[in-house]
Amino acid sequence: MLKILRYVLSLITLLFASYGVITRDFKFGDSMILFLGLTMLVLGLEEFKKERKVMGGFLLVVCLFSLYVSIEGFLLN
Template sequence: MLKVLRYVLSIVTFLFASYGLITKNFEFNYIMIFLLGLTMLIMGLEEFRKERKMYGWLMVVVFLFSLFVAIQGFLLN
């Protein structure tokens, strides 16, 4: 389940990034950062399941930072 969700989030994030690069329209950048953060959260949960807690916590911290950046981008947009 987590693997499928990670792949779906990665593809959607890649599509948002590609859209921004092709059209030079970066208005949806905060959505892309939020989706990338969710991907990191899913990867962190997978690391916790593999008993690698250090990498898991690192991914969760990256998720929290990207969530902060995405919220800040949403409020300033």
């Protein structure tokens, strides 16, 4: 289940990033960072399931930072 969710979130992130690079229109940058944060959350949960607590904790910190940046971006625009 987490593997499928990781692939879906990664694909959505890749699509937002590709759109921004191709059109040079970065209006979806906040959404891309949101989905990137959610991808990091899923990766962190997978690492915790594999008993790799240090890497899982690091990914969760990255997730929280990405979610903070995306929410701040949504609120400021």
